[in-house]
Amino acid sequence: MNREKYLEMMRGAGDLDYEIYLKTKDLLACQKEPEELCNPDELQFMIVHQVEELWMKLIATTLLDIDDEMAAKNTYKVLTLFRRVHIAQEMMTSQLTLLETMSPKDYQEIRILLGNGSGQESPGFRVMLKMPDDLWKTYVQVYLEDGKRTLEQIYDSEYTHGEAYMVAEALAEFDEQFQKFRNAHMQLIYRSIGVAANSLKGRPVEILQSGLRHKFFPELWQVRADMTDRWGGNYGKVRDKLEIKPDA
Numbered sequence: 001m002n003r004e005k006y007l008e009m010m011r012g013a014g015d016l017d018y019e020i021y022l023k024t025k026d027l028l029a030c031q032k033e034p035e036e037l038c039n040p041d042e043l044q045f046m047i048v049h050q051v052e053e054l055w056m057k058l059i060a061t062t063l064l065d066i067d068d069e070m071a072a073k074n075t076y077k078v079l080t081l082f083r084r085v086h087i088a089q090e091m092m093t094s095q096l097t098l099l100e101t102m103s104p105k106d107y108q109e110i111r112i113l114l115g116n117g118s119g120q121e122s123p124g125f126r127v128m129l130k131m132p133d134d135l136w137k138t139y140v141q142v143y144l145e146d147g148k149r150t151l152e153q154i155y156d157s158e159y160t161h162g163e164a165y166m167v168a169e170a171l172a173e174f175d176e177q178f179q180k181f182r183n184a185h186m187q188l189i190y191r192s193i194g195v196a197a198n199s200l201k202g203r204p205v206e207i208l209q210s211g212l213r214h215k216f217f218p219e220l221w222q223v224r225a226d227m228t229d230r231w232g233g234n235y236g237k238v239r240d241k242l243e244i245k246p247d248a
Contacts (some may be wrong), residue, residue: 031043143163151219
Protein backbone atom coordinates (compact mmCIF):
# COMPACT_ATOMS: atom_id res chain seq x y z
CA MET A 1 0.00 0.00 0.00
CA ASN A 2 1.33 3.44 -0.91
CA ARG A 3 1.47 5.13 2.48
CA GLU A 4 2.45 8.58 1.23
CA LYS A 5 -0.39 8.68 -1.29
CA TYR A 6 -3.02 7.95 1.32
CA LEU A 7 -1.54 10.31 3.88
CA GLU A 8 -1.73 13.08 1.30
CA MET A 9 -5.34 12.21 0.54
CA MET A 10 -6.17 12.40 4.26
CA ARG A 11 -4.90 15.99 4.41
CA GLY A 12 -7.16 17.10 1.56
CA ALA A 13 -6.64 20.17 -0.56
CA GLY A 14 -8.72 22.38 1.71
CA ASP A 15 -10.51 24.12 -1.18
CA LEU A 16 -13.88 22.29 -1.27
CA ASP A 17 -16.92 23.82 0.43
CA TYR A 18 -17.03 21.12 3.11
CA GLU A 19 -13.31 21.56 3.84
CA ILE A 20 -13.58 25.33 3.93
CA TYR A 21 -16.59 25.33 6.26
CA LEU A 22 -15.04 22.86 8.71
CA LYS A 23 -11.53 24.27 8.29
CA THR A 24 -10.25 20.74 7.77
CA LYS A 25 -6.86 21.98 6.58
CA ASP A 26 -6.25 23.67 9.94
CA LEU A 27 -7.93 20.89 11.89
CA LEU A 28 -5.85 18.09 10.38
CA ALA A 29 -2.69 20.13 10.89
CA CYS A 30 -3.22 20.11 14.67
CA GLN A 31 -1.47 16.74 14.98
CA LYS A 32 2.17 15.91 14.43
CA GLU A 33 3.35 14.71 11.05
CA PRO A 34 4.00 10.94 10.92
CA GLU A 35 7.76 11.38 10.98
CA GLU A 36 7.52 13.51 14.13
CA LEU A 37 5.66 10.92 16.22
CA CYS A 38 7.61 9.16 18.94
CA ASN A 39 5.59 6.01 18.22
CA PRO A 40 2.45 5.18 16.17
CA ASP A 41 0.19 5.44 19.25
CA GLU A 42 1.05 9.09 19.80
CA LEU A 43 -1.33 10.13 17.01
CA GLN A 44 -4.20 8.39 18.78
CA PHE A 45 -3.19 9.96 22.10
CA MET A 46 -3.22 13.46 20.60
CA ILE A 47 -6.51 13.02 18.74
CA VAL A 48 -8.38 11.60 21.75
CA HIS A 49 -7.31 14.48 23.96
CA GLN A 50 -7.96 17.09 21.29
CA VAL A 51 -11.46 15.70 20.77
CA GLU A 52 -11.96 15.79 24.55
CA GLU A 53 -11.22 19.53 24.44
CA LEU A 54 -13.83 19.98 21.70
CA TRP A 55 -16.47 18.07 23.67
CA MET A 56 -15.71 20.18 26.74
CA LYS A 57 -15.98 23.35 24.64
CA LEU A 58 -19.43 22.22 23.48
CA ILE A 59 -20.46 21.28 27.02
CA ALA A 60 -19.26 24.54 28.57
CA THR A 61 -20.90 26.65 25.87
CA THR A 62 -24.15 24.73 26.30
CA LEU A 63 -24.01 25.20 30.08
CA LEU A 64 -23.87 28.96 29.49
CA ASP A 65 -27.05 28.64 27.43
CA ILE A 66 -28.61 26.46 30.12
CA ASP A 67 -27.94 29.11 32.74
CA ASP A 68 -29.66 31.74 30.57
CA GLU A 69 -32.64 29.47 29.93
CA MET A 70 -32.95 28.60 33.62
CA ALA A 71 -32.95 32.31 34.47
CA ALA A 72 -35.86 32.74 32.04
CA LYS A 73 -37.48 29.55 33.38
CA ASN A 74 -37.68 28.02 29.92
CA THR A 75 -37.71 24.54 31.43
CA TYR A 76 -38.30 22.55 28.24
CA LYS A 77 -35.31 24.23 26.61
CA VAL A 78 -33.24 23.64 29.75
CA LEU A 79 -33.98 19.91 29.67
CA THR A 80 -33.26 19.63 25.95
CA LEU A 81 -29.90 21.36 26.37
CA PHE A 82 -29.04 19.20 29.36
CA ARG A 83 -29.71 16.11 27.24
CA ARG A 84 -27.13 17.42 24.78
CA VAL A 85 -24.64 17.90 27.60
CA HIS A 86 -25.24 14.41 29.00
CA ILE A 87 -24.70 12.80 25.58
CA ALA A 88 -21.46 14.75 25.11
CA GLN A 89 -20.31 13.62 28.56
CA GLU A 90 -21.01 10.01 27.62
CA MET A 91 -18.97 10.49 24.45
CA MET A 92 -16.09 11.89 26.48
CA THR A 93 -16.07 8.85 28.73
CA SER A 94 -16.55 6.19 26.05
CA GLN A 95 -13.75 7.43 23.82
CA LEU A 96 -11.21 6.98 26.62
CA THR A 97 -11.41 3.24 25.91
CA LEU A 98 -9.42 3.89 22.74
CA LEU A 99 -6.40 4.60 24.91
CA GLU A 100 -6.67 1.13 26.45
CA THR A 101 -5.26 -0.20 23.17
CA MET A 102 -1.97 1.54 23.97
CA SER A 103 0.78 -0.40 25.72
CA PRO A 104 2.30 0.95 28.95
CA LYS A 105 5.69 1.27 27.22
CA ASP A 106 4.26 3.33 24.36
CA TYR A 107 2.60 5.62 26.89
CA GLN A 108 5.88 6.08 28.77
CA GLU A 109 7.49 7.34 25.56
CA ILE A 110 4.64 9.83 25.08
CA ARG A 111 4.76 10.88 28.72
CA ILE A 112 8.38 11.97 28.33
CA LEU A 113 7.24 14.48 25.69
CA LEU A 114 4.24 15.52 27.79
CA GLY A 115 6.54 16.31 30.71
CA ASN A 116 4.68 17.47 33.80
CA GLY A 117 1.58 18.24 31.75
CA SER A 118 -1.71 16.61 32.72
CA GLY A 119 -5.43 16.86 32.15
CA GLN A 120 -5.58 19.19 35.16
CA GLU A 121 -4.18 21.87 32.84
CA SER A 122 -6.98 21.43 30.31
CA PRO A 123 -8.82 24.75 29.78
CA GLY A 124 -12.09 22.91 29.20
CA PHE A 125 -11.72 20.82 32.34
CA ARG A 126 -10.85 23.86 34.46
CA VAL A 127 -13.86 25.86 33.32
CA MET A 128 -16.21 22.89 33.83
CA LEU A 129 -15.06 22.69 37.45
CA LYS A 130 -16.11 26.29 38.06
CA MET A 131 -19.43 26.54 36.21
CA PRO A 132 -21.59 24.33 38.50
CA ASP A 133 -21.52 26.92 41.31
CA ASP A 134 -23.20 29.48 39.07
CA LEU A 135 -25.67 26.92 37.74
CA TRP A 136 -26.69 26.04 41.27
CA LYS A 137 -27.19 29.69 42.23
CA THR A 138 -29.51 30.17 39.25
CA TYR A 139 -31.42 26.98 40.06
CA VAL A 140 -31.98 28.07 43.66
CA GLN A 141 -33.03 31.55 42.60
CA VAL A 142 -35.51 30.40 39.97
CA TYR A 143 -36.76 26.93 40.88
CA LEU A 144 -36.44 27.14 44.66
CA GLU A 145 -37.65 30.74 44.61
CA ASP A 146 -34.60 32.07 46.45
CA GLY A 147 -35.03 29.56 49.27
CA LYS A 148 -38.79 29.79 49.69
CA ARG A 149 -39.00 26.15 48.55
CA THR A 150 -36.75 23.33 49.68
CA LEU A 151 -35.37 20.23 48.04
CA GLU A 152 -37.21 18.20 50.67
CA GLN A 153 -40.47 19.57 49.33
CA ILE A 154 -39.44 19.04 45.70
CA TYR A 155 -38.36 15.44 46.29
CA ASP A 156 -40.63 14.25 49.07
CA SER A 157 -43.37 16.05 50.98
CA GLU A 158 -44.66 18.06 47.99
CA TYR A 159 -43.33 15.83 45.23
CA THR A 160 -45.14 16.25 41.89
CA HIS A 161 -42.41 15.38 39.38
CA GLY A 162 -42.64 19.02 38.33
CA GLU A 163 -40.23 21.40 36.67
CA ALA A 164 -38.09 21.98 39.75
CA TYR A 165 -37.64 18.23 40.17
CA MET A 166 -36.81 17.60 36.50
CA VAL A 167 -34.19 20.33 36.36
CA ALA A 168 -32.69 19.12 39.65
CA GLU A 169 -32.38 15.62 38.21
CA ALA A 170 -30.72 17.03 35.08
CA LEU A 171 -28.17 18.76 37.33
CA ALA A 172 -27.63 15.49 39.23
CA GLU A 173 -27.12 13.65 35.94
CA PHE A 174 -24.47 16.17 34.91
CA ASP A 175 -22.75 15.65 38.25
CA GLU A 176 -22.92 11.85 37.94
CA GLN A 177 -21.66 11.81 34.35
CA PHE A 178 -18.73 14.01 35.32
CA GLN A 179 -17.80 11.57 38.08
CA LYS A 180 -18.04 8.67 35.63
CA PHE A 181 -15.59 10.49 33.37
CA ARG A 182 -13.24 11.09 36.26
CA ASN A 183 -13.45 7.46 37.33
CA ALA A 184 -12.82 6.21 33.77
CA HIS A 185 -9.84 8.55 33.55
CA MET A 186 -8.52 7.21 36.83
CA GLN A 187 -8.90 3.61 35.67
CA LEU A 188 -7.02 4.50 32.50
CA ILE A 189 -4.15 5.80 34.62
CA TYR A 190 -4.11 2.54 36.58
CA ARG A 191 -3.87 0.66 33.30
CA SER A 192 -1.32 2.84 31.55
CA ILE A 193 1.14 4.02 34.22
CA GLY A 194 -0.15 2.78 37.57
CA VAL A 195 -0.65 4.97 40.63
CA ALA A 196 1.75 3.33 43.08
CA ALA A 197 4.89 4.72 41.42
CA ASN A 198 6.99 6.84 43.77
CA SER A 199 7.52 9.37 40.98
CA LEU A 200 3.80 10.18 40.97
CA LYS A 201 3.48 11.12 44.64
CA GLY A 202 2.19 14.65 45.11
CA ARG A 203 1.45 14.94 41.41
CA PRO A 204 -1.78 15.21 39.37
CA VAL A 205 -2.71 11.58 40.08
CA GLU A 206 -3.39 12.49 43.71
CA ILE A 207 -5.47 15.45 42.56
CA LEU A 208 -7.52 13.07 40.42
CA GLN A 209 -8.03 10.72 43.35
CA SER A 210 -9.30 13.53 45.57
CA GLY A 211 -11.54 14.74 42.74
CA LEU A 212 -13.37 11.40 42.74
CA ARG A 213 -14.80 12.32 46.14
CA HIS A 214 -16.05 15.75 45.01
CA LYS A 215 -19.69 16.45 44.16
CA PHE A 216 -20.80 19.57 42.29
CA PHE A 217 -24.23 19.60 43.89
CA PRO A 218 -23.93 17.97 47.33
CA GLU A 219 -27.43 19.14 48.25
CA LEU A 220 -28.92 16.94 45.53
CA TRP A 221 -27.21 13.87 46.95
CA GLN A 222 -27.90 14.74 50.58
CA VAL A 223 -31.65 15.04 49.98
CA ARG A 224 -31.69 11.35 49.02
CA ALA A 225 -29.84 10.34 52.17
CA ASP A 226 -32.19 12.44 54.28
CA MET A 227 -35.20 10.77 52.67
CA THR A 228 -33.77 7.34 53.42
CA ASP A 229 -33.37 8.27 57.09
CA ARG A 230 -36.92 9.62 57.28
CA TRP A 231 -38.43 6.64 55.50
CA GLY A 232 -36.20 4.09 57.20
CA GLY A 233 -38.76 3.07 59.78
CA ASN A 234 -41.16 1.94 57.07
CA TYR A 235 -39.00 -0.74 55.53
CA GLY A 236 -40.61 -3.58 57.45
CA LYS A 237 -39.37 -5.88 60.18
CA VAL A 238 -35.63 -6.19 60.58
CA ARG A 239 -34.70 -9.87 60.41
CA ASP A 240 -31.57 -11.76 61.30
CA LYS A 241 -29.00 -12.13 58.58
CA LEU A 242 -29.46 -15.17 56.40
CA GLU A 243 -27.05 -17.93 57.25
CA ILE A 244 -25.55 -19.57 54.19
CA LYS A 245 -24.59 -23.15 54.97
CA PRO A 246 -21.99 -24.96 52.90
CA ASP A 247 -23.22 -27.83 50.77
CA ALA A 248 -23.34 -31.13 52.62
